[in-house]
Amino acid sequence: MAEKDTRPNTVKTENLIKEYMMGSVSVKALQGVNVEIKKGEYISIMGPSGSGKSTFFNMIGGLDKPSDGNVYIDEIDIAQLDAYELAWMRCRKIGYIFQSFNLIPVMSAIENVTLPMIFAGVPNDQAMDKGKELLELVGLGDRIKHKPLEMSGGQQQRVAVARALANDPAIVLADEPTGNLDLRTGKEIIALLKRLNKEKNVTIISATHDLKMIDVSDRIIWIRDGRLEKIEERKEVNIRVGEMEGEAA
Amino acid sequence: MAENHERQIHLPFSEAFKIALRSLKIRFWRAIITMMGITLAIAFLASVLTSSAITTNLKIVTDEIPAQRLWVVVMSLLVCVVGITNSMLMAVTERFKEIGTMKCLGALDRFVVELFLLESSLQGFFGSLIGSIAGTLLMVLIQFSKEGKKVFSSLTFFRHFSINDIGCIIVLCVAVGVGLSVLGAIYPAYTASKMVPADAMRVEI
Numbered sequence: 430m431a432e433k434d435t436r437p438n439t440v441k442t443e444n445l446i447k448e449y450m451m452g453s454v455s456v457k458a459l460q461g462v463n464v465e466i467k468k469g470e471y472i473s474i475m476g477p478s479g480s481g482k483s484t485f486f487n488m489i490g491g492l493d494k495p496s497d498g499n500v501y502i503d504e505i506d507i508a509q510l511d512a513y514e515l516a517w518m519r520c521r522k523i524g525y526i527f528q529s530f531n532l533i534p535v536m537s538a539i540e541n542v543t544l545p546m547i548f549a550g551v552p553n554d555q556a557m558d559k560g561k562e563l564l565e566l567v568g569l570g571d572r573i574k575h576k577p578l579e580m581s582g583g584q585q586q587r588v589a590v591a592r593a594l595a596n597d598p599a600i601v602l603a604d605e606p607t608g609n610l611d612l613r614t615g616k617e618i619i620a621l622l623k624r625l626n627k628e629k630n631v632t633i634i635s636a637t638h639d640l641k642m643i644d645v646s647d648r649i650i651w652i653r654d655g656r657l658e659k660i661e662e663r664k665e666v667n668i669r670v671g672e673m674e675g676e677a678a
Numbered sequence: 679m680a681e682n683h684e685r686q687i688h689l690p691f692s693e694a695f696k697i698a699l700r701s702l703k704i705r706f707w708r709a710i711i712t713m714m715g716i717t718l719a720i721a722f723l724a725s726v727l728t729s730s731a732i733t734t735n736l737k738i739v740t741d742e743i744p745a746q747r748l749w750v751v752v753m754s755l756l757v758c759v760v761g762i763t764n765s766m767l768m769a770v771t772e773r774f775k776e777i778g779t780m781k782c783l784g785a786l787d788r789f790v791v792e793l794f795l796l797e798s799s800l801q802g803f804f805g806s807l808i809g810s811i812a813g814t815l816l817m818v819l820i821q822f823s824k825e826g827k828k829v830f831s832s833l834t835f836f837r838h839f840s841i842n843d844i845g846c847i848i849v850l851c852v853a854v855g856v857g858l859s860v861l862g863a864i865y866p867a868y869t870a871s872k873m874v875p876a877d878a879m880r881v882e883i
Contacts, residue, residue, distance in 0.1 A: 492874065492876040492879075493877070516687050517784065519783065520784020521784070525782045525783075527779075527879070531778075531779040533779060533780070536697075536700070544783055547690070548687055548784040549784065592783070596784075
């Protein structure tokens with residue numbers, strides 16, 4: 430259909446395999462997945478639970494080591510990186526968003542957001558300014574001193590989004606970002622991610638069950654039984670999100 | 679290249695200190711219980727040392743701490759290390775998720791070790807400070823009830839810089855307390871820091 434996409438690959442996997450040992454039995458969570466993701470794309474990884482999509486997500490985020498195969502982030506094989514370089518990559522290149530928010534409970538919103546910047550060596554004042562700016566961006570400018578437990582799920586997830594953006598990452602990885610949120614809050618988070626994708630040209634890769642996500646994605650990667658089932662463009666997917674969610678249009 | 683990256687990723691000591699202090703504050707009662715273990719062991723050590731200092735200074739007995747007493751002190755310190763290790767293991771386990779998150783944000787293994795060692799040495803410091811002062815005071819009072827007023831005149835603080843000075847005993851006991859706390863925390867902190875983030879975050883407690 431379209432002309433060949435010449436944008437550089439932000440993420441590329443080659444024959445990615447992950448095996449877990451469950452007692453004496455080895456379980457193949459991923460059995461050779463090949464994917465290329467371009468810079469600035471909005472990608473959803475879909476699949477039933479147990480399909481290996483979370484495993485895949487952990488692999489491309491450098492959170493777990495593959496049993497075999499390679500992951501390239503910006504053309505660099507991450508298996509070749511040492512601990513410092515890997516930490517540097519997690520700190521600067523990738524922002525993570527999780528289903529269960531994973532904010533540090535003892536820190537306030539602003540402290541959570543500035544922590545990655547402190548690791549990256551940003552001076553304190555600068556980090557505070559940037560942190561405030563990011564919290565305003567996600568609509569929490571008035572709650573910077575609140576602790577995670579004093580906020581609703583949606584607010585916590587927005588703090589997590591702000592934290593993911595702290596060091597201007599090229600990639601944002603979101604693992605079921607709307608999984609613990611109600612419909613409306615989930616939609617807000619999705620809209621926020623889409624806006625960041627458009628305005629800042631951040632590559633967004635999101636593992637999800639949520640059909641609302643499909644609507645804003647450029648491509649959808651379907652994973653089933655540890656294999657790549659299909660990759661679809663948004664326009665090929667024939668669903669009407671409103672109906673699927675049982676919501677009046 | 680690697681050296682560059684190391685310089686670019688760092689956690690200033692002041693920040694680490696703030697985080698460690700806050701983690702202790704938010705789990706205040708847990709921290710107090712761990713501290714009590716250290717306090718009791720160190721109080722015992724301090725009281726034994728003080729009693730020997732007083733008797734030596736008053737020339738009641740000439741020889742140093744008897745071997746049997748020393749043995750009891752060593753045993754109590756061992757129990758203290760096991761207790762600290764146990765509570766640090768608990769503290770680390772319930773925070774695997776936090777550790778995983780920190781590593782996702784770019785924390786080096788070293789930061790995790792640093793944070794837990796700081797936390798435990800803070801506990802060790804306050805615990806053994808209270809313990810050594812309490813132990814010393816108690817022993818002075820006990821000796822006072824036995825020997826009368828001359829006990830007070832026998833007390834020296836930093837005169838000889840030896841084990842017969844009360845001040846030196848307190849400093850020594852605090853140092854021992856902090857040392858033991860760090861020793862007890864090294865294994866759990868190291869284990870925690872070596873975890874792959876994905877594993878650390880999968881843990882559900």
